Amino acid sequence: MTQEVPYRRDFELDTTSIDAPIRIRSRGRAVLADPMTNRGTAFTIEQRNTLGLVGLTPTGVTTLENQAKRTYAQFHRASTPLAKYLHLAQLRDRNEVLFYRLLTDHLEEMLPIVYTPTIGEAIERFSNEYNRPRGVFLSIDHPDTMEDSLLNFGLATDEVDLIVVTDSEGILGIGDQGIGGIQIAIGKLSVYTAAAGIHPHRVMPVVLDVGTDNLGLLSSDLYLGERHARIRGERYDEFLDQFVKTVHRVFPNAMLHWEDFGTTNAHRLLTQYRGELCTFNDDIQGTAAVVLAALLAAVKATGMSLEEHRIVIFGAGSAGIGIANLIRDTMIRDGNTTTEADALRQFWAIGINGLYVDDQPELLEFQKPYARPRADVHTWDVRNPHHITLDDVVRHVRPTILLGTSTKGGAFTETIVRLMHEHCERPIIFPLSNPTSRAEATPSNLIKWTDGAALVATGSPFPNVDYKGVRHYIAQSNNALIFPGLGLGVAACNAELITEGMIYAAAKALADMSNEWRHGSSLLPGIDDLRRVSATVALAVASQAEAEGVARTPLTDPIQQIFGRMWQPKYPTIEAI
Incomplete structure (x- = not known):
């Protein structure tokens, strides 16, 4: 049963329908004071007469398009x-x-x-x-x-x-x-x-x-x-x-x-x-999903399966471990890795005290699964066995994937990147920290240091990189590619829970929108295509929710149910009440 709000609104609007009229009971300046009922100079003469607005706006009638043009100029x-x-x-x-x-x-x-x-x-x-x-x-x-x-x-x-x-x-x-x-x-x-x-x-x-x-x-x-x-x-x-x-x-x-x-x-x-x-x-699951999407596209380009990759997480805090968890679950779901223990052996997590090792008392509960047994590193040649650095890990592990969530700008040095590339034909390197000043490396350096071989996604927007006749389009691992579509999908099917399967479905749908087969292509769609991306992600999320039995509204017409919930910023028909 609908619970009444404590006061009467000045308008009525069916917010579940993209074509519903707005029914306005207020008059005069009260209409102009509410941001949902106000349309300023776009009120027609008839609407101004009906709503008591005559004399309260300039006499000219304009369109939403012209209003947008004017406000865009003001913005600039x-x-x-x-x-x-x-x-x-x-x-x-x-x-x-x-x-x-x-x-x-x-x-x-x-x-x-x-x-x-x-x-x-x-x-x-x-x-x-x-x-x-x-x-x-x-x-x-x-x-x-x-x-x-x-x-x-x-x-x-x-x-x-x-x-x-x-x-x-x-x-x-x-x-x-x-x-x-x-x-x-x-x-x-x-x-x-x-x-x-x-x-x-x-x-x-x-x-x-x-x-x-x-x-x-x-x-x-x-x-x-x-x-x-x-x-x-x-x-x-x-x-x-x-x-x-x-x-x-x-x-x-x-x-x-x-x-x-x-x-x-x-x-x-x-x-x-x-x-x-x-x-x-979003900081845990949204970040993980968009990084996984870029990673799935990059892995496809390497010709190796995901579970064959050796993955270093530099800055393994909340976001870093969230990313690792989703990659781990994907290995188990899609690959030949059958146990969690098998999947965890493919990860090396690094925090402020160096590589996570199981005898470190400061590790939080969610970090402990990624701690390596001390025996794994006992024979390593390192300066300080109780603070094993990124350089130490790259030298001994020879990773194929390097993910940065550390906010330590410049941490992926030329030495580290070149060393990684020596043992990996197409290294996957994602400096994900924001803002740009805290990114672990710049795409231009990563492309140069790997002679154009690196597969790169970043957390902040970076310009594309031209190198030896190839334009490398740099994917921005922006959570906005995931969370809006996830929310739309959940709303469309009225999901009672958000499962790991739904998060994975969102990432997979996003990954499938990339053109990883073309050298230099972005690993992710662009931000300029967010409406299409969100609708695609929403459809995958809602379908997965229904498959897992957590959708309270059946998907009888999935595409229409998604599209029908996508509000368009246009002035609705006005009915005065």
Whole structure:
């Protein structure tokens, strides 16, 4: 049964249909004040008369296309990335359809503005640049207000497909950002809508304000979050558990997307709740899926099977181990590797204390499966057996795949790369850390040091590389190639869980869209093709959900069910009520 929201809306809109009219009950300036009902100078004369708008806008009537042209020019007049971000944020708060039309038309150009890397600065400056509230702010100091806070957002029980939540501890590469983390949830949801057509009125951004250990924020008079150190331990766990149970009760059809939690909590919370409700961690599962997609395309180009490769993970934290887990499971699912132990023998994981070895006490539970037995490295010629470096590992292991998630810029040196290439005809090297300054190597160097043989994907956007008459198109291992389609697929079939099979299906669908057979081709589709990519991924995810028996809505007409859920940023027909 639909749960009523605490107040009457000024409009009615069937958000499950892409062609539904918008039924507006407000009049005059109230119409212009709501970003979903406002269309500014695009209101026709008849609509202006009906809605009490005569005299409240310039007399000329324009089109959505011309509005988009005007706002795009304004966007380019903004002098800095942050100014461009603020311009788009103000546009979204004024006219939601126009915002998404602009973003969809220029997604490749604007994605770095509404999401990484520019959103990092917006998050840091949230309290300084605060303008209009957007999202739900839940305080650990006021847990009794949680359900009311969620309902006050204005969506009924059956109107929420997706909730993106963060506790702001592990924001991008800038760490604990307190209440400013709401911006990462907002940015993520903008991509879900622009890339996959998730309706902007079927999503909810949430920040869990549990305090902050960022002394700069606590010392600022302008900081808008709870002014105390970050709460941890039992009280934190109780608050998180209350949140999960409340969301599952109030919005039982919603997919819960965890974003930028700290490493320890990210793995722990995903493990704890993934079997209870439809939940997903993009930093772990989304990153892993898009890297696996690029890897599957690259492996096909090498002519070797995946389980034959020797894989080094440099920077084996939350994202690195998430990638390793999905590769391991793929070896078992698709290859001749029959046991987990067999698959794990193909990995060498490196952290801040060097190669993971089973006698290291500082390893976290999720890292321990990747620790090598001390006996495996006992005979290695290394300077410090208790801190075995990347150089040591490459010399002794002779890897065929090198993945970087360390944020240690330049760690893949010329010596290491050339040594790897000596023993591997087509080395697969993915410097995945963001931003570009923290990438473990640049594609141009990797191509040069391997005489054009390296198969490369990066975490940040890099220019293509021309080398000896061949243009190498550099794949960006961007999570936006996976998570929007995953969310769309889950919504289309109303999945009750997100399984490892669904994550793998998303990666496989993405990998199948590459042209790995052509030398120099990108290992992944481009960001400019996100609508098609998202629809393809969504179809694979929904089909896998149905095959595994976790789809609550049958796929009677899969393509139409996917396409029919992809909201288009255009002005709907208006009915005055």
